[in-house]
Amino acid sequence: MKALLRQSAVLIALALLPAVVQALYLREKIPWQSRVAESDFVEVDTARGWAANVIWVDARPSEEFERDHIPGAVSLNEDRWVEGLSQFLGTQWSPEKKIVVYCSAASCNLAEDVARRLREEAKLPNDIRILKGGWEAWLAKK
Amino acid sequence: MNGQRFLFSGALCFFLAASAPAALVFEKTELDLNPELGASKVDAVFKYENKGDTPVHIKAVKPSCGCTTAALAKNDVAPGEKGEITATFNIGDRTGTQVKTITVDTDDPKTPQTVLKFTATIAQILDLQPTFVFWQAGEATQPKMIIAKAAKGVTVKKVDVVSSSGDFTAKVDPGATAGEFKIEIQPKATTKPLNTTLTIKPDVTPAKVYYASARVLPPGTAKP
Numbered sequence: 001m002k003a004l005l006r007q008s009a010v011l012i013a014l015a016l017l018p019a020v021v022q023a024l025y026l027r028e029k030i031p032w033q034s035r036v037a038e039s040d041f042v043e044v045d046t047a048r049g050w051a052a053n054v055i056w057v058d059a060r061p062s063e064e065f066e067r068d069h070i071p072g073a074v075s076l077n078e079d080r081w082v083e084g085l086s087q088f089l090g091t092q093w094s095p096e097k098k099i100v101v102y103c104s105a106a107s108c109n110l111a112e113d114v115a116r117r118l119r120e121e122a123k124l125p126n127d128i129r130i131l132k133g134g135w136e137a138w139l140a141k142k
Numbered sequence: 143m144n145g146q147r148f149l150f151s152g153a154l155c156f157f158l159a160a161s162a163p164a165a166l167v168f169e170k171t172e173l174d175l176n177p178e179l180g181a182s183k184v185d186a187v188f189k190y191e192n193k194g195d196t197p198v199h200i201k202a203v204k205p206s207c208g209c210t211t212a213a214l215a216k217n218d219v220a221p222g223e224k225g226e227i228t229a230t231f232n233i234g235d236r237t238g239t240q241v242k243t244i245t246v247d248t249d250d251p252k253t254p255q256t257v258l259k260f261t262a263t264i265a266q267i268l269d270l271q272p273t274f275v276f277w278q279a280g281e282a283t284q285p286k287m288i289i290a291k292a293a294k295g296v297t298v299k300k301v302d303v304v305s306s307s308g309d310f311t312a313k314v315d316p317g318a319t320a321g322e323f324k325i326e327i328q329p330k331a332t333t334k335p336l337n338t339t340l341t342i343k344p345d346v347t348p349a350k351v352y353y354a355s356a357r358v359l360p361p362g363t364a365k366p
Contacts, residue, residue, distance in 0.1 A: 061208050079209065081235035082353045089274050089355045090337035096364035108206070109241055116238060122355075123272035125366035 036112050042129040044141045047100045055092060055126075057101040059114040060135065064104065070138055073102075076114060085122065095125055102131035102138065165194025165250045166219060168258065175262040177233060179293055180350055186229040186260040188244070192219040199249045203227055206243040209234065229260065237264050266352075267296050268344045273354045277332045279361040285313075285328040288354055290342060292321035298344040301325070307338035310356055327356045335360040 047054060056073035058065045065075040074092050076084045099118065103110035111130045118124050131137065169189040177184035192198050198219045203212040213228045229244050244258040268290050275286035292298035301323045303312040313326045329336055337357040344350065 078236050079234060085273075086339045086353060086355050089276075090339075090357060093357075094363055095276070095359070095366040110207070113236070113238070113240065121237070121270070121272065122274040124274065 036115075036130060040115070040128075040130055041132040042100060043132050044137050047098075047129070047131060048141075050098055050100075053096075054098045054100055055094065057088075057099055057114060057118075058135075059101050059103045059110040060108075064135075070102070070135075076101075077110065078113060078117075081117070085117075089122065093124070097126060099124070099126045099128045100131050101128065102134045105134045105136040106132070108134060165192055165196065165221075165252065166198045166200075166246075166248055166256070167191055167193045168256060171256060171258050173258075173260040175231070175260055177262060177264060179265055179267050179296060180346075180348065181233060183230055183232045184262055186231065186258075186262075188227045188229070188258045189224065190219070190226065191224045192221050194250070195221050197221065201247040201249060202245075204245045204247070205229060206245070209236070210242050210244065212244050227258065229258070231260070231262055233262075233264055237266055239263050265293050267293055267346055267350050268298065268301075268342070268352050269293065270342065270352055270354055274356070275327055275354075276357045276359060277329055278359055278365060279332055279335070279363065281332050283329055283332055285326040286356070288325040288327065288340075289317060290323040290325055290344070290352075291317070292344065296346065297321070298323075298346060300345045302343045302345075304341045304343075305338045305356075306341070307336065309336045309358075310338045310340075312340055325354075327354075329356070329358050332358050333361075334358070 056070045057076050058069045058073040059077050061077055061079060062075055065073070069075070074088055076088050101111040101115045101118070111134065115128050115130050118128055167190060171188070173186045173188070175184050175186055200214060200217045200219065203214050205212050209232050211230050213230070215225055219225060227244065227246065229242070231240070231242060240262045242260055242262070246256045246258060248254060271289045271291070273288070275288065277283070277286070290301055298321050301314050303314050303325050305312050309330050311328050311330070315324045315326070316322070317324050325340070325342070327340065335358055337355065340354040340356065342352040342354060
């Protein structure tokens with residue numbers, strides 16, 4: 001019995017060693033680590049509750065936006081940023097509304113990039129959030 | 143005791159087999175890229191080798207974004223053969239830190255899918271802060287400022303600014319340090335909604351154009 005326990009411990013240690021080394025080495029590079037704070041995200045239900053007090057910004061490529069999008073959403077993506085931003089700021093933008101940016105799914109980071117540029121480059125005073133789960137989450141709750 | 147030895151040996155074999163490397167092994171699955179200032183695209187080269195003893199077929203190479211294309215010299219990789227996947231990232235109007243992925247699907251049962259990732263840090267020749275200014279309806283027509291700052295190592299002696307609308311005036315003054323400029327924007331009135339696009343051209347070669355926007359909000363728009 002004692003030998004069995006010792007051998008089990010050896011096996012666990014063998015399995016644990018590379019895992020610990022990898023975890024320490026890759027600590028800063030874990031792919032699922034988001035660059036965005038949790039407080040910058042908003043759930044579909046919460047954003048829907050804001051009703052007319054929200055501007056939906058679709059950060060997906062234009063073809064995907066044209067196929068389907070959240071009703072009333074504005075297309076603003078980095079493929080045509082200059083033209084899109086100028087149009088958005090000149091017509092649909094309003095300072096008192098919340099802005100919710102979304103892309104296709106939780107795994108995409110296009111919404112993060114668009115939200116960052118609206119905050120850091122345009123310095124919009126709005127409460128800017130990223131839709132948690134993106135378009136997929138919206139469709140699931142439709 | 144023999145039974146225990148058998149169990150230990152079996153578990154050890156299982157552990158070693160499970161930890162054996164996959165056939166198609168990438169030298170690096172994550173790359174950091176620092177494209178040159180003003181570059182329109184940048185390549186991320188992911189090198190691989192088939193370290194197994196059977197051929198591997200690469201079924202698909204899928205970039206996460208339409209802004210990235212991935213090129214593969216051949217789909218079948220013989221044992222011991224080396225190769226590379228080149229992902230070309232079209233920078234366009236993108237700025238800051240951009241993280242993109244390329245998903246590689248193979249017929250290797252051990253690692254049927256590998257996600258390659260690159261992080262591109264895109265610096266601007268001219269940094270504008272902010273890229274947008276606005277006035278509430280009825281607000282005083284005081285000028286608002288955009289600071290244009292040349293990137294480190296870039297010489298900008300002059301910046302030209304043109305407003306797309308005659309309802310705004312734009313004036314450029316030198317900033318506090320070399321390569322810095324103060325762009326003052328002023329609407330002629332704030333009694334009606336107005337907007338303009340400012341075209342900002344630094345004297346750099348090759349020529350590069352930047353844009354900013356200014357707007358007077360409609361009456362009745364609430365403050366932030």
